[in-house]
Amino acid sequence: MSEMAIVCVDDELSILKSLEIELIEAFEDRYIYEFAETANEALEIIDELEREGTRIFIIVSDWLMPGIKGDELLIRVHNKYPQIIKIMLTGQADEESIERVIKEANLYRCLTKPWNNEELVSTIENAQINTN
Template identity: 35%
Template sequence: MTGKTQPKHSILLVDDEPEILFSIKGLLRREFNLYTAESGAEALELLRQHPIHVVMTDQRMPEMTGVELMGKVKNEYPDAIRMVFTGYADIKAVIDAINKGGLFRYITKPWDPDELVEVLREAATEYDRLVERRRLLTDLHDHVEQGQRYAERMLGQSPDLDAEGLNRFNENATQLLSRLQSQR
Protein backbone atom coordinates (compact mmCIF):
# COMPACT_ATOMS: atom_id res chain seq x y z
CA MET A 1 0.00 0.00 0.00
CA THR A 2 1.42 3.38 -0.96
CA GLY A 3 0.95 6.36 1.32
CA LYS A 4 -0.18 9.47 -0.45
CA THR A 5 1.62 12.53 0.85
CA GLN A 6 -0.27 15.76 1.08
CA PRO A 7 1.20 18.51 -1.11
CA LYS A 8 3.12 21.22 0.68
CA HIS A 9 1.53 24.61 1.18
CA SER A 10 3.12 27.52 -0.65
CA ILE A 11 4.31 30.45 1.42
CA LEU A 12 5.49 33.80 0.09
CA LEU A 13 7.98 35.60 2.36
CA VAL A 14 8.48 39.32 1.73
CA ASP A 15 11.26 41.40 3.30
CA ASP A 16 13.71 43.95 1.93
CA GLU A 17 16.48 42.36 4.02
CA PRO A 18 17.84 39.26 2.20
CA GLU A 19 19.41 37.86 5.38
CA ILE A 20 15.97 37.71 7.05
CA LEU A 21 14.57 35.84 4.05
CA PHE A 22 17.54 33.47 4.11
CA SER A 23 17.09 32.66 7.81
CA ILE A 24 13.34 32.07 7.47
CA LYS A 25 13.88 29.87 4.39
CA GLY A 26 16.34 27.73 6.34
CA LEU A 27 13.73 27.26 9.04
CA LEU A 28 10.80 26.43 6.75
CA ARG A 29 12.11 24.84 3.55
CA ARG A 30 11.47 21.22 4.58
CA GLU A 31 7.84 21.79 5.45
CA PHE A 32 6.63 24.36 2.90
CA ASN A 33 7.13 25.42 -0.72
CA LEU A 34 8.76 28.81 -0.33
CA TYR A 35 8.87 31.88 -2.52
CA THR A 36 10.70 35.05 -1.53
CA ALA A 37 10.44 38.66 -2.61
CA GLU A 38 12.41 41.72 -1.55
CA SER A 39 9.64 44.21 -2.38
CA GLY A 40 5.88 44.50 -2.54
CA ALA A 41 5.96 44.78 -6.34
CA GLU A 42 8.02 41.59 -6.61
CA ALA A 43 5.60 39.85 -4.23
CA LEU A 44 2.60 40.82 -6.36
CA GLU A 45 4.35 39.47 -9.45
CA LEU A 46 5.01 36.14 -7.70
CA LEU A 47 1.36 35.99 -6.63
CA ARG A 48 0.33 36.39 -10.27
CA GLN A 49 2.65 33.56 -11.31
CA HIS A 50 2.14 30.98 -8.55
CA PRO A 51 -0.65 29.66 -6.33
CA ILE A 52 0.29 31.04 -2.90
CA HIS A 53 -1.53 29.94 0.26
CA VAL A 54 0.13 32.18 2.87
CA VAL A 55 1.79 35.59 2.48
CA MET A 56 4.04 36.80 5.29
CA THR A 57 5.58 40.26 4.89
CA ASP A 58 7.70 42.72 6.80
CA GLN A 59 5.87 45.93 7.67
CA ARG A 60 8.67 48.42 7.02
CA MET A 61 9.91 48.26 3.45
CA PRO A 62 10.73 50.94 0.90
CA GLU A 63 8.15 51.79 -1.78
CA MET A 64 5.30 49.74 -0.27
CA THR A 65 4.64 48.93 3.40
CA GLY A 66 3.46 45.55 4.55
CA VAL A 67 0.02 47.04 5.27
CA GLU A 68 -0.23 48.38 1.71
CA LEU A 69 0.84 45.03 0.30
CA MET A 70 -1.65 43.14 2.47
CA GLY A 71 -4.46 45.43 1.31
CA LYS A 72 -3.65 44.56 -2.31
CA VAL A 73 -3.33 40.86 -1.51
CA LYS A 74 -6.68 40.92 0.29
CA ASN A 75 -8.38 42.50 -2.74
CA GLU A 76 -6.71 40.43 -5.44
CA TYR A 77 -6.14 37.10 -3.63
CA PRO A 78 -8.75 36.94 -0.85
CA ASP A 79 -8.11 33.28 -0.04
CA ALA A 80 -4.43 33.84 0.73
CA ILE A 81 -3.78 33.93 4.46
CA ARG A 82 -2.05 37.21 5.34
CA MET A 83 0.55 37.85 8.05
CA VAL A 84 2.75 40.87 8.85
CA PHE A 85 5.91 40.89 10.95
CA THR A 86 7.99 43.78 12.18
CA GLY A 87 10.71 44.73 14.60
CA TYR A 88 8.96 48.00 15.44
CA ALA A 89 6.09 48.37 17.88
CA ASP A 90 3.87 50.78 15.95
CA ILE A 91 0.30 50.44 17.23
CA LYS A 92 -1.14 52.43 14.31
CA ALA A 93 0.54 50.06 11.86
CA VAL A 94 -0.88 47.08 13.77
CA ILE A 95 -4.40 48.51 13.63
CA ASP A 96 -4.05 49.41 9.94
CA ALA A 97 -2.72 45.96 9.15
CA ILE A 98 -5.62 44.26 10.85
CA ASN A 99 -8.30 46.57 9.45
CA LYS A 100 -6.98 47.07 5.91
CA GLY A 101 -5.20 43.79 5.35
CA GLY A 102 -7.51 41.37 7.14
CA LEU A 103 -4.57 39.75 8.86
CA PHE A 104 -4.43 36.28 10.29
CA ARG A 105 -1.49 37.28 12.55
CA TYR A 106 0.78 40.21 13.33
CA ILE A 107 4.18 38.96 14.50
CA THR A 108 6.97 40.90 16.20
CA LYS A 109 10.69 40.41 15.62
CA PRO A 110 12.58 38.68 16.96
CA TRP A 111 10.38 35.61 16.92
CA ASP A 112 10.86 32.21 18.44
CA PRO A 113 11.60 29.81 15.53
CA ASP A 114 9.36 27.05 16.89
CA GLU A 115 6.50 29.50 17.41
CA LEU A 116 6.92 30.88 13.89
CA VAL A 117 6.72 27.39 12.39
CA GLU A 118 3.61 26.66 14.46
CA VAL A 119 1.93 29.92 13.41
CA LEU A 120 2.62 29.12 9.75
CA ARG A 121 1.18 25.63 10.22
CA GLU A 122 -1.94 27.25 11.70
CA ALA A 123 -2.08 29.64 8.73
CA ALA A 124 -1.86 26.71 6.29
CA THR A 125 -4.64 24.92 8.18
CA GLU A 126 -6.75 28.10 8.04
CA TYR A 127 -6.21 28.25 4.28
CA ASP A 128 -7.41 24.64 3.93
CA ARG A 129 -10.44 25.44 6.09
CA LEU A 130 -11.37 28.45 3.94
CA VAL A 131 -11.03 26.46 0.72
CA GLU A 132 -13.15 23.63 2.13
CA ARG A 133 -15.78 26.11 3.35
CA ARG A 134 -15.96 27.70 -0.09
CA ARG A 135 -16.38 24.23 -1.63
CA LEU A 136 -19.17 23.37 0.80
CA LEU A 137 -20.93 26.68 0.11
CA THR A 138 -20.76 26.00 -3.61
CA ASP A 139 -22.17 22.50 -3.05
CA LEU A 140 -24.95 23.91 -0.86
CA HIS A 141 -25.77 26.55 -3.45
CA ASP A 142 -25.94 23.86 -6.14
CA HIS A 143 -28.22 21.69 -3.99
CA VAL A 144 -30.53 24.62 -3.20
CA GLU A 145 -30.82 25.46 -6.89
CA GLN A 146 -31.46 21.81 -7.70
CA GLY A 147 -34.16 21.69 -5.01
CA GLN A 148 -35.77 24.85 -6.35
CA ARG A 149 -35.85 23.43 -9.89
CA TYR A 150 -37.36 20.19 -8.60
CA ALA A 151 -40.00 22.03 -6.58
CA GLU A 152 -40.91 24.20 -9.56
CA ARG A 153 -41.20 21.10 -11.75
CA MET A 154 -43.42 19.44 -9.15
CA LEU A 155 -45.59 22.55 -8.89
CA GLY A 156 -46.07 22.50 -12.65
CA GLN A 157 -47.07 18.81 -12.58
CA SER A 158 -49.46 18.95 -9.63
CA PRO A 159 -52.27 21.47 -9.36
CA ASP A 160 -52.63 20.54 -5.66
CA LEU A 161 -49.27 22.12 -4.72
CA ASP A 162 -49.42 25.64 -3.39
CA ALA A 163 -47.28 28.31 -5.12
CA GLU A 164 -47.07 30.24 -1.84
CA GLY A 165 -45.44 27.25 -0.13
CA LEU A 166 -42.92 27.00 -2.95
CA ASN A 167 -42.08 30.70 -2.60
CA ARG A 168 -41.61 30.25 1.16
CA PHE A 169 -39.24 27.35 0.51
CA ASN A 170 -37.24 29.42 -1.99
CA GLU A 171 -37.01 32.39 0.41
CA ASN A 172 -35.86 30.18 3.30
CA ALA A 173 -33.24 28.46 1.17
CA THR A 174 -31.97 31.80 -0.16
CA GLN A 175 -31.78 33.27 3.36
CA LEU A 176 -29.84 30.24 4.61
CA LEU A 177 -27.38 30.48 1.74
CA SER A 178 -26.92 34.24 2.30
CA ARG A 179 -26.23 33.73 6.01
CA LEU A 180 -23.65 31.05 5.29
CA GLN A 181 -21.91 33.18 2.67
CA SER A 182 -21.78 36.22 4.97
CA GLN A 183 -19.95 34.16 7.61
CA ARG A 184 -16.86 33.62 5.46
Protein backbone atom coordinates in the same frame (compact mmCIF):
# COMPACT_ATOMS: atom_id res chain seq x y z
CA MET B 1 6.16 18.98 -5.11
CA SER B 2 3.34 20.87 -3.44
CA GLU B 3 0.69 22.94 -5.15
CA MET B 4 0.54 25.42 -2.26
CA ALA B 5 3.03 28.21 -1.75
CA ILE B 6 4.36 30.40 1.03
CA VAL B 7 5.61 33.81 -0.07
CA CYS B 8 8.01 35.74 2.19
CA VAL B 9 8.77 39.42 1.69
CA ASP B 10 11.55 41.36 3.41
CA ASP B 11 14.07 43.89 2.15
CA GLU B 12 16.83 42.23 4.18
CA LEU B 13 18.31 39.23 2.38
CA SER B 14 19.56 37.73 5.67
CA ILE B 15 15.96 37.65 6.99
CA LEU B 16 14.77 35.90 3.84
CA LYS B 17 17.58 33.34 4.10
CA SER B 18 16.68 32.65 7.75
CA LEU B 19 13.02 32.21 6.84
CA GLU B 20 13.95 29.89 3.99
CA ILE B 21 16.06 27.68 6.25
CA GLU B 22 13.45 27.56 9.02
CA LEU B 23 10.49 26.90 6.73
CA ILE B 24 12.21 24.14 4.77
CA GLU B 25 13.42 22.56 8.00
CA ALA B 26 9.90 22.63 9.45
CA PHE B 27 7.77 21.80 6.40
CA GLU B 28 10.21 20.23 3.91
CA ASP B 29 8.48 19.92 0.53
CA ARG B 30 4.95 20.48 1.84
CA TYR B 31 4.96 23.93 0.22
CA ILE B 32 6.57 25.85 -2.61
CA TYR B 33 8.65 28.68 -1.13
CA GLU B 34 9.06 32.04 -2.84
CA PHE B 35 11.04 35.02 -1.56
CA ALA B 36 10.87 38.69 -2.54
CA GLU B 37 12.93 41.68 -1.46
CA THR B 38 10.27 44.26 -2.40
CA ALA B 39 6.50 44.53 -2.36
CA ASN B 40 6.43 44.95 -6.15
CA GLU B 41 8.47 41.78 -6.61
CA ALA B 42 6.08 39.95 -4.26
CA LEU B 43 3.06 41.12 -6.23
CA GLU B 44 4.65 39.85 -9.46
CA ILE B 45 5.43 36.47 -7.87
CA ILE B 46 1.90 36.13 -6.49
CA ASP B 47 0.29 36.98 -9.84
CA GLU B 48 2.59 34.52 -11.63
CA LEU B 49 1.87 31.70 -9.18
CA GLU B 50 -1.86 32.33 -9.44
CA ARG B 51 -1.68 32.28 -13.26
CA GLU B 52 0.15 28.93 -13.05
CA GLY B 53 -2.59 27.54 -10.80
CA THR B 54 -0.47 27.42 -7.63
CA ARG B 55 -2.49 28.30 -4.55
CA ILE B 56 -0.76 30.80 -2.30
CA PHE B 57 -1.42 29.68 1.21
CA ILE B 58 0.37 32.37 3.24
CA ILE B 59 2.25 35.59 2.72
CA VAL B 60 4.71 36.59 5.45
CA SER B 61 5.69 40.23 5.05
CA ASP B 62 7.92 42.71 6.80
CA TRP B 63 6.38 46.11 7.48
CA LEU B 64 9.20 48.61 7.01
CA MET B 65 10.43 48.27 3.44
CA PRO B 66 11.46 50.83 0.82
CA GLY B 67 8.68 51.82 -1.54
CA ILE B 68 5.50 50.03 -0.58
CA LYS B 69 5.34 49.18 3.13
CA GLY B 70 4.07 45.83 4.33
CA ASP B 71 0.67 47.09 5.46
CA GLU B 72 -0.09 48.46 1.99
CA LEU B 73 1.23 45.26 0.37
CA LEU B 74 -0.98 43.03 2.50
CA ILE B 75 -4.03 45.20 1.78
CA ARG B 76 -3.34 45.01 -1.97
CA VAL B 77 -2.89 41.24 -1.76
CA HIS B 78 -6.13 40.91 0.22
CA ASN B 79 -8.09 43.01 -2.28
CA LYS B 80 -6.98 40.80 -5.17
CA TYR B 81 -6.63 37.42 -3.39
CA PRO B 82 -8.66 37.50 -0.13
CA GLN B 83 -8.11 33.77 0.48
CA ILE B 84 -4.38 34.24 1.12
CA ILE B 85 -3.53 34.26 4.83
CA LYS B 86 -1.56 37.34 5.83
CA ILE B 87 1.18 37.41 8.49
CA MET B 88 3.19 40.52 9.31
CA LEU B 89 6.70 39.97 10.65
CA THR B 90 8.13 43.17 12.02
CA GLY B 91 10.02 44.95 14.71
CA GLN B 92 8.92 48.43 13.77
CA ALA B 93 5.25 48.58 12.74
CA ASP B 94 3.17 51.09 14.62
CA GLU B 95 -0.17 50.16 16.17
CA GLU B 96 -2.09 52.20 13.60
CA SER B 97 -0.57 50.23 10.72
CA ILE B 98 -1.26 46.93 12.43
CA GLU B 99 -4.87 47.91 13.13
CA ARG B 100 -5.27 49.00 9.50
CA VAL B 101 -4.08 45.61 8.22
CA ILE B 102 -6.33 43.78 10.67
CA LYS B 103 -9.36 45.73 9.41
CA GLU B 104 -8.54 46.07 5.71
CA ALA B 105 -6.64 42.84 5.00
CA ASN B 106 -7.89 40.40 7.63
CA LEU B 107 -4.39 40.08 9.15
CA TYR B 108 -4.04 36.61 10.63
CA ARG B 109 -1.11 37.35 12.93
CA CYS B 110 1.60 39.90 13.63
CA LEU B 111 4.90 38.44 14.83
CA THR B 112 7.71 40.60 16.15
CA LYS B 113 11.35 40.47 15.11
CA PRO B 114 13.41 38.75 16.17
CA TRP B 115 10.80 36.05 15.81
CA ASN B 116 10.62 32.76 17.61
CA ASN B 117 10.89 29.90 15.11
CA GLU B 118 8.45 27.69 17.04
CA GLU B 119 5.90 30.52 17.10
CA LEU B 120 6.22 31.06 13.34
CA VAL B 121 5.88 27.34 12.60
CA SER B 122 2.89 26.92 14.93
CA THR B 123 1.24 30.01 13.41
CA ILE B 124 1.53 28.46 9.95
CA GLU B 125 0.34 25.06 11.20
CA ASN B 126 -2.66 26.65 12.95
CA ALA B 127 -3.51 28.63 9.84
CA GLN B 128 -3.47 25.38 7.86
CA ILE B 129 -5.83 23.74 10.36
CA ASN B 130 -8.17 26.74 10.35
CA THR B 131 -8.45 26.86 6.55
CA ASN B 132 -9.29 23.18 6.07
